Amino acid sequence: MLIPSTISCGYCSYCRSGYTAQCDNANPNGPLAGTAFFGGPKDTGPFQGLQAQYARTPLAAASLVRLPDDIDDDRAILMSDIFPTGWFGAQLARVGLGDTVAVFGAGPVGQFAIASARLMGAGRIFAIDRLESRLAMARAQGAEPIDFDREDPVEALRTLTGGIGVDRVIDAVGVDAERADKGPAADGQQHEMFDTEVKEVAPEQAQSARDGQWKPGSGPTQAIQWAVKSVAKAGTIGVIGVYPPSLARFPLGEAMNRNLRIHMGNCNHRAILPELVRLVRNGSVDPIAILTQREPIMSAIDAYKAFDKRQPGWMKVKLEP
Numbered sequence: 001m002l003i004p005s006t007i008s009c010g011y012c013s014y015c016r017s018g019y020t021a022q023c024d025n026a027n028p029n030g031p032l033a034g035t036a037f038f039g040g041p042k043d044t045g046p047f048q049g050l051q052a053q054y055a056r057t058p059l060a061a062a063s064l065v066r067l068p069d070d071i072d073d074d075r076a077i078l079m080s081d082i083f084p085t086g087w088f089g090a091q092l093a094r095v096g097l098g099d100t101v102a103v104f105g106a107g108p109v110g111q112f113a114i115a116s117a118r119l120m121g122a123g124r125i126f127a128i129d130r131l132e133s134r135l136a137m138a139r140a141q142g143a144e145p146i147d148f149d150r151e152d153p154v155e156a157l158r159t160l161t162g163g164i165g166v167d168r169v170i171d172a173v174g175v176d177a178e179r180a181d182k183g184p185a186a187d188g189q190q191h192e193m194f195d196t197e198v199k200e201v202a203p204e205q206a207q208s209a210r211d212g213q214w215k216p217g218s219g220p221t222q223a224i225q226w227a228v229k230s231v232a233k234a235g236t237i238g239v240i241g242v243y244p245p246s247l248a249r250f251p252l253g254e255a256m257n258r259n260l261r262i263h264m265g266n267c268n269h270r271a272i273l274p275e276l277v278r279l280v281r282n283g284s285v286d287p288i289a290i291l292t293q294r295e296p297i298m299s300a301i302d303a304y305k306a307f308d309k310r311q312p313g314w315m316k317v318k319l320e321p
């Protein structure tokens, strides 16, 4: 069985419309308490994470997805959250036949957003990141890499699309975004704004980040700002990168004046998964290349550290019991 990372009942009006991440019944804190995740933040319900040998799954009859025997555990792990989230990003961005698509963030979810955009018929796909190993994997998938330390991604995307901008943008970064601090994209005038945002977003983490462990990105709205600037007039942006409720900044005026459409949210895993099971099974896509590390579960803490530090090649880790 596959356990989607969000929980849903299957019978409320939201679930029946495919918004399984907005289920009215899964979160014990009530219908307005938000998406119910395994291992999510406290507001999302009392559910423990699933990196364990055993787990109890609420609303199992509706939430779980039966997997055919020919999809193995390694592939199934990638399908419980990150593949459907990447797919959801491409869906939110309304990727269609021939579209030019920019994917901000070439981490594991970004890689699946690239794969999904390709499956939906995108004409050209651009991947924006600063880590060489991530850009190399994007290139291996047929995307055109843009390193934001070497070129201004907004300028590059406009140049590569004849001055138009891309039809669709997927923000697979969210609040972890790093500001451009070298190269032509660095904008000194924005430093103060980003500093303020970092404090708003995660005051505690910003202070306790001295050991080099997880900390908020240095430019929480850097990715969404680039997204709004690089999309074509009347283009569409899909936001799957996570933003906390404390972040209240968005370039509204710029988006409004260019007739942009912006869709965002937590992935409706349960609604999307049957289609992905079909695509993996019939060989349209094989998610396995994204799984780069296999570590024993007893080394989980070290594995998290390596991943948080964005060590080269650490795309996605499987913890083995």
Ligand SMILES: [Zn+2]
Binding pocket: 008, 009, 010, 011, 012, 013, 014, 015, 016, 022, 023, 024, 025, 026
């Ligand atoms: Zn429901």
